[in-house]
Amino acid sequence: KNEVEQSPQNLTAQEGEFITINCSYSVGISALHWLQQHPGGGIVSLFMLSSGKKKHGRLIATINIQEKHSSLHITASHPRDSAVYICAVLNSGGGADGLTFGKGTHLIIQP
Amino acid sequence: DTGVSQDPRHKITKRGQNVTFRCDPISEHNRLYWYRQTLGQGPEFLTYFQNEAQLEKSRLLSDRFSAERPKGSFSTLEIQRTEQGDSAMYLCASSLGTGLYGYTFGSGTRLTVV
Numbered sequence: 001k002n003e004v005e006q007s008p009q010n011l012t013a014q015e016g017e018f019i020t021i022n023c024s025y026s027v028g029i030s031a032l033h034w035l036q037q038h039p040g041g042g043i044v045s046l047f048m049l050s051s052g053k054k055k056h057g058r059l060i061a062t063i064n065i066q067e068k069h070s071s072l073h074i075t076a077s078h079p080r081d082s083a084v085y086i087c088a089v090l091n092s093g094g095g096a097d098g099l100t101f102g103k104g105t106h107l108i109i110q111p
Numbered sequence: 112d113t114g115v116s117q118d119p120r121h122k123i124t125k126r127g128q129n130v131t132f133r134c135d136p137i138s139e140h141n142r143l144y145w146y147r148q149t150l151g152q153g154p155e156f157l158t159y160f161q162n163e164a165q166l167e168k169s170r171l172l173s174d175r176f177s178a179e180r181p182k183g184s185f186s187t188l189e190i191q192r193t194e195q196g197d198s199a200m201y202l203c204a205s206s207l208g209t210g211l212y213g214y215t216f217g218s219g220t221r222l223t224v225v
Contacts, residue, residue, distance in 0.1 A: 004153075031211060041200050042218035043154075086153055090210050098144045098210055101153030 003027050006087050006102035014110055019074040021105045023087030026068065033099065034061050034072045035086040043086070046072070077109045115217035117203050123223045124193055131189045132220045136205030140215070143186050145178055146202040147171065148219070154202050160186060193224045 005024045013019055023032070034046045047054050047061040049070070054061050058077075063070040074081055084106050088099040116135040124130050136143045141162050146154035157176070158168045162183040172178075175193075180186040190197055203217040 030209075033214070035216070040218065041148075041202075041221060043202065043204075043216035045213055045215070048213050088153070098142075098156060098159060098204070098206070099154075099214065101146075101155070103151070103153045 003100050004087055004089055004102040006085075006105050008105060009103065010106045010108075012108045012110065013077060015078060017077050017109075019077050019081070019107065019109075021072045021085050021087075021107070023070045023072070023102055024068060025070075025087075025089050025100075027089065027100070028092040029065075029068075029089040030092045031090045032063055032070050033088040033090070034070070035088060037084040037086060037104065039083075046085075074107075079109045079111050082108050115203055115205055115215050117201075117217035117220050119220055120218060121221050121223075123225060126195060126224050127192055129189065129191045130193060130222065131187055132201055132222075133185060133187050134203030134205075134217055135185045136203070137215055138184070140205035140207050141183070142206045142208065142210065143180055144204045144206070144214075145186070145188050146204065148200040148202055149198075157188075157201075190222075193222075195224045198222055198224045 007022045031050045033048050036044045049063050058075045060073040084104040086104040087102040118133045144159040145157040148154040156169050157172050158178050160180040175191045178188045200219045200221050202219045204214045206214045
């Protein structure tokens with residue numbers, strides 16, 4: 001079983017829809033990252049959170065430490081939001097290997 | 112600072128050839144990480160440096176792979192005698208300390224071995 005599980009793997013929605021991507025993890029963590037990867041390959045960090053909720057524009061990220069679960073929400077989705085969204089955790093054990101990544105959620109927003 | 116730079120962006124090579132990739136991290140960041148990402152998968156850890164010291168290597172890093180960070184600034188990742196299974200996106204990231212202040216990723220080098 002992977003340490004970081006994301007769902008869904010693929011999501012296609014219409015422009016304007018409210019999007020939710022889920023991430024569950026099985027290890028103790030210091031922080032959780034939500035990352036965005038466009039087809040060119042580069043990764044952009046959207047959020048880093050260790051508790052509660054963060055909001056940036058139309059993006060909202062929440063985390064429940066007790067349930068080991070995080071969600072990324074996109075409000076009023078737009079075709080330019082189409083990308084792969086990756087959840088990654090920083091182990092609280094101080095693991096030297098940095099982040100452990102989920103497989104990503106491939107999001108397509110159709111106009 | 113322009114972020115984390117990787118060079119080249121794309122590399123096509125014949126099986127058996129050697130290739131070298133370069134990563135220039137954010138100058139203040141003392142940690143530098145290399146990851147490999149295959150199609151449809153999340154990135155997987157390869158190795159990381161704290162300053163010039165290579166402190167951890169994944170079992171994914173076979174003897175054909177070597178990484179250096181000679182002066183604690185830029186890093187190189189070399190793959191010798193490339194195989195088709197080495198085809199992947201090679202990502203570099205850097206952080207200040209353990210990453211609790213965040214990571215910055217490069218755009219990656221996409222390697223295709225033919």
